[in-house]
Amino acid sequence: MRIALLGGTGDIGQALALRWAQDTDHEILIGSRDAGRARQKADEYVTELDSRGVDREVKGFANEMAADRADVVVLAVPAYHVRDTVEAVADRIGDADALVSPAVGMDRDESGFHYKPPGVGSVTELVAETAPEGVPVVGAFHNLSADRLANLDVELDLDTLVVGDDEDAVETVGTLADQIEGLRALSAGPAANAAEVESLTPLLINIAMENEGMHDVGVTFE
Numbered sequence: 001m002r003i004a005l006l007g008g009t010g011d012i013g014q015a016l017a018l019r020w021a022q023d024t025d026h027e028i029l030i031g032s033r034d035a036g037r038a039r040q041k042a043d044e045y046v047t048e049l050d051s052r053g054v055d056r057e058v059k060g061f062a063n064e065m066a067a068d069r070a071d072v073v074v075l076a077v078p079a080y081h082v083r084d085t086v087e088a089v090a091d092r093i094g095d096a097d098a099l100v101s102p103a104v105g106m107d108r109d110e111s112g113f114h115y116k117p118p119g120v121g122s123v124t125e126l127v128a129e130t131a132p133e134g135v136p137v138v139g140a141f142h143n144l145s146a147d148r149l150a151n152l153d154v155e156l157d158l159d160t161l162v163v164g165d166d167e168d169a170v171e172t173v174g175t176l177a178d179q180i181e182g183l184r185a186l187s188a189g190p191a192a193n194a195a196e197v198e199s200l201t202p203l204l205i206n207i208a209m210e211n212e213g214m215h216d217v218g219v220t221f222e
């Protein structure tokens, strides 16, 4: 399978790219608004993987080109730029198996981080509203720490919640999550439940900030 990480030059994009490249045979495409930056970051990821004895090809492209080539497209961009990013690639993703949103709308004040969803209820639903008709949208990976994932020395033992209305797309993304060693996908229901999932992220960041030793806190459910 080909996975495109739009904004794969940033934190969560890098983290998912490294883990999928290390743990699976999927083809990883790094997208950026700037193709040169995508190629440079892709080369850095290859070097990092190589230093660990993992011989993998990771390629960089402009977001549009990466999206065009992919089966699964991950919107690894800040929440406030998700709509623009979907619009920029809209005519390239008609055949995608899933369009994945890990984004969370948050703001910060003196007390900490606060959930700030878009008017439609959640970023996942905003993506669903913006995506071309027929492109299945899935929310996933919201509650992971990019730093923890990107550090390949760390053995993961984490859950990620998956939401979406298209059963096949949810299964596809859940399988991709499960294929990362130490990560378990759990369904949290349809896209209408995305706000409950997304809103955990500011809680986790506040816990990380308030408690020593909880820097890259994540969730597991028993």
Ligand SMILES: NC(=O)c1ccc[n+]([C@@H]2O[C@H](COP(=O)([O-])OP(=O)(O)OC[C@H]3O[C@@H](n4cnc5c(N)ncnc54)[C@H](OP(=O)(O)O)[C@@H]3O)[C@@H](O)[C@H]2O)c1
Pocket (backbone or CB within 6 Å): 006, 007, 008, 009, 010, 011, 012, 013, 031, 032, 033, 034, 037, 038, 075, 076, 077, 078, 079, 081, 084, 085, 102, 103, 104, 105, 141, 142, 143, 144, 145, 146, 147
């Ligand atoms: N960081 C985490 O631990 C984490 C964990 C789970 C979920 N998330 C969610 O994942 C999303 C990305 O987080 P991140 O920390 O990876 O963000 P980030 O590093 O700040 O940005 C990711 C990429 O977004 C692109 N970007 C920046 N401004 C943009 C704009 N105006 N329009 C289009 N693209 C733009 C940039 O790529 P180019 O400049 O190369 O185009 C950048 O490298 C967020 O919504 C966040 O809530 C983050």
